[in-house]
Amino acid sequence: xxxxxxxxxxxxxxxxxxxxxxxxxxxxxxxxxxxxxxxxxxxxxxxxxxxxxxxxxxxxxxxxxxxxxxxxxxxxxxxxxxxxxxxxxxxxxxxxxxxxxxxxxxxxxxxxxxxxxxxxxxxxxxxxxxxxxxxxxxxxxxxxxxxxxxxxxxxxxxxxxxxxxxxxxxxxxxxxxxxxxxxxxxxxxxxxxxxxxxxxxxxxxxxxxxxx
Numbered sequence: 001x002x003x004x005x006x007x008x009x010x011x012x013x014x015x016x017x018x019x020x021x022x023x024x025x026x027x028x029x030x031x032x033x034x035x036x037x038x039x040x041x042x043x044x045x046x047x048x049x050x051x052x053x054x055x056x057x058x059x060x061x062x063x064x065x066x067x068x069x070x071x072x073x074x075x076x077x078x079x080x081x082x083x084x085x086x087x088x089x090x091x092x093x094x095x096x097x098x099x100x101x102x103x104x105x106x107x108x109x110x111x112x113x114x115x116x117x118x119x120x121x122x123x124x125x126x127x128x129x130x131x132x133x134x135x136x137x138x139x140x141x142x143x144x145x146x147x148x149x150x151x152x153x154x155x156x157x158x159x160x161x162x163x164x165x166x167x168x169x170x171x172x173x174x175x176x177x178x179x180x181x182x183x184x185x186x187x188x189x190x191x192x193x194x195x196x197x198x199x200x201x202x203x204x205x206x207x208x209x210x211x212x
Contacts, residue, residue, distance in 0.1 A: 003039075004121035007031050008113045029113075036104075036112030036119070040071060040139050042205070047130055049137065049207075052123040055109050056142040059126075061207075062154035064133035069150055070126050073142070074108035076100050081107040090118035134207040136161075136183070143200035144191045156190060157183040157204055180204045 007030055038055025051059045053071035061068040074081060077098040085092055085100060085107060093102035100107060100118050112119050136157045144153065160183035183204040191200045 001121055001123075004110045007111045008116070031111055033114040034112065036106075036109040038106065038141065039110055039123070041123075042070075042137060042139060044137075044205070044207075045130075049126075049128045049130060049134075051126045051128075053125075054121055054123040055106050056145070058140060058142070058145050060138040060140075060150050060153060061128070062135040062138065062157055063131065064135070067150035067154040070128065070137075072124060073145075074106060074124075076105070076107045078107065085118045088118050090115075130207070136180075137205040137207055138187070138202065139205070140187070140202040141199045143196045143198035144187060144202055146198055147191050147194040147196045148187065153187060156187055160186055161206075180206050 038057040040051065040053045040055075040057035040059050042059055043050040049061070049070070051070045053059060054074065056073040056075065057071075058073060059070040061070050072078070075098065076082060076085065076092040082092050090101055092098050092100060095102050097105050099105050100115055104112060104115055104119060106112075107119060108121065108123075109119050110121050136154070138153055138157060140153075148156075161179045164179035164182060181204075184202040187202045187204070188200050
């Protein structure tokens with residue numbers, strides 16, 4: 001929310017309502033009114049994973065052989081998001097997918113202040129206790145998820161760790177850091193080879209509890 005305000009600048013009218021919704025509404029902006037981005041953030045402690053998501057970037061937990069989504073994509077066609085947008089006076093239009101006011105295929109984002117009345121920056125948050133079964137956390141933009149499903153992403157990450165450290169990925173090895181980087185790079189290359197045309201940014205985090 002703080003970053004969204006910094007991107008949008010300071011509105012001399014208090015809020016940019018319909019009367020003052022032009023590009024000149026806010027002063028001190030660092031991006032045009034039709035520019036925005038998504039964000040997914042993970043905070044890790046020894047006991048918990050905390051994830052915040054705004055937009056359609058995604059956090060995926062690979063745990064005990066399963067793929068567990070820790071975030072839900074903020075898409076206009078989601079029933080709860082459609083209701084929120086319509087309650088604010090906006091509309092969701094089917095055009096090459098579903099779009100807010102027929103323009104933006106996201107219902108939440110940082111920036112995009114020309115639709116800020118409907119496209120908010122408030123994140124959804126998830127708090128999860130860590131487990132001995134936790135394997136990896138994958139944080140990625142929609143360029144990955146457009147062409148690779150959750151289960152496949154976890155499978156690729158496991159294969160990368162197995163090739164670097166042996167078949168039992170539950171046991172840490174000296175090449176773990178390289179394996180995380182290899183897994184992220186492999187997912188990027190795989191998404192590109194499958195024809196993804198959006199931003200493909202991927203981070204793979206090793207969550208296995210290390211022996212002291």
